[in-house]
Amino acid sequence: MPTGTRRRGGSARSATRTDSGCGFEHDGRSYRRLFEGPLDLALPDFSLPAFNDSGTANVRGQARFYECALAHYGEARFAEVIGGSNRRSLEALINGVEPLPEPPAETRGSRNFESAGYAVLQHGTGENAVWLCLKYGPHGGGHGHPDKLNFVSYAKGKILGYDPGTAAYGVPIQKEWYRTTLAHNTLTVDQQSQKPAEGRCLAFGTRDDVSAVFAEAGEIYDKVTYRRAVALCGQNLVVVLDLVDAAAEHIFDVAYHNAGDWTRPPTGEPLTMPDLDGYKHLKDMTQVGGALPPIAVDGKLQVGVALASLSPAEAWAGTGVGANTTDRVPCVVTRVRGNKALVAWAMAAEGGVPTVKVAESGSGGSAEVVLGGRTYRLLAHPNADPKVVAECEEGRVAASSPH
Incomplete structure (x- = not known):
């Protein structure tokens, strides 16, 4: 488990520098949507529908990437993904927010x-x-x-x-x-x-x-x-x-x-x-x-x-x-x-x-x-x-x- 206060170094910062140098704007809506989109389309158990050439997958299996996203954007809904993991990834060690923010009240209606x-x-x-x-x-x-x-x-x-x-x-x-x-x-x-x-x-x-x-x-x-x-x-x-x-x-x-x-x-x-x-x-x-x-x-x-x-x-x-x-x-x-x-x-x-x-x-x-x-x-x-x-x-x- 990550300990101490919120940290924003390591991979999140490196990714920001690298992608910004390639023309990506991390604080823009399109990049943030990489993390929001799967949550918008996920089933209630956080799995994704097997449309097209895909199979069964669960957003919670990508919790380590949401450690970086939560640290960078401060979006409380990302904590829903992280909270179900053991938080033993490198991304959690370097970027992990502790304590995790309380996820928002249920807002995912139709x-x-x-x-x-x-x-x-x-x-x-x-x-x-x-x-x-x-x-x-x-x-x-x-x-x-x-x-x-x-x-x-x-x-x-x-x-x-x-x-x-x-x-x-x-x-x-x-x-x-x-x-x-x-x-x-x-x-x-x-x-x-x-x-x-x-x-x-x-x-x-x-x-x-x-x-x-x-x-x-x-x-x-x-x-x-x-x-x-x-x-x-x-x-x-x-x-x-x-x-x-x-x-x-x-x-x-x-x-x-x-x-x-x-x-x-x-x-x-x-x-x-x-x-x-x-x-x-x-x-x-x-x-x-x-x-x-x-x-x-x-x-x-x-x-x-x-x-x-x-x-x-x-x-x-x-x-x-x-x-x-x-x-x-x-x-x-x-x-x-x-x-x-x-x-x-x-x-x-x-x-x-x-x-x-x-x-x-x-x-x-x-x-x-x-x-x-x-x-x-x-x-x-x-x-x-x-x-x-x-x-x-x-x-x-x-x-x-x-x-």
Whole structure:
């Protein structure tokens, strides 16, 4: 443990001199954001979502660098990262602040980062908060994945909505699964992965214990417009509304992957998957006609998943690939054929199985979810004002812009 008073020598000072000589301004906003950015996007347990060519990582594993940042900037929130470490690094010895400042009161509610293209919906405090991140922004260059409007979710200390991240470069499964759209919680058209694209946020809002975001995917397919609205209601329920419009008829597959295991095998007509990237790695897929069984994330946490489609649709359930080829993760796919699709989803983090209804509403659509005798509504209208509305007993939010 560092002892004595605050020290600002050593590596922090050397880094300041070196980088300033290279044209970096340490007291400028951009350099400070190197330390703030991971905290802004981190899950409640300080891990980072496995978007693009990344895997599981935790900001607390970089505590030694935050020793330098805290010494230089005096930002109390950096102490949250340092406080969970043993502080036995060289950076702590040379730069360590003692005693550590008290971290600020919980301020990380729902937030939207337009330039980066991530919307975070978060309710609750500490590591048991509920969190969801919708990815709508830039593709990500050579390390980007074709997963516009994909999301990762978390509740009660566990990842729920799942992104598998990446595999070692060059192994077949990297191309055949991890870099396919189907491996992510988003839309695949005609069984082919999305094109690189940059989406945009249409509306974002948070109030009381309700948060909502509405985003557009951009040019992921020729003459196909894909929009997705997501609402976090209280600390239990996620509602998703997918709106797809196209100039011609297509096959629309919307997938959802949830960490854990089915509490019992989904029942229905067995399906044979096509020998195509993504699809050929789905296993035990059945076309289900009734309610989906809950998903057991661990011994205590179960997730109820339900879906509804405005037009005739097939609901498939089975497993996809997780961290490796032997790790299987529950997967649900909704398939709609036509020139448009309107699909609603609900995911309940406390084990109850919701029921869902979906309807057209003006230029957009609406979802109504019933869970535990309570009703939740999500409306999305790309050409109306407000563009997105979410309402339930916890409150109501209506938003017309991304701000």
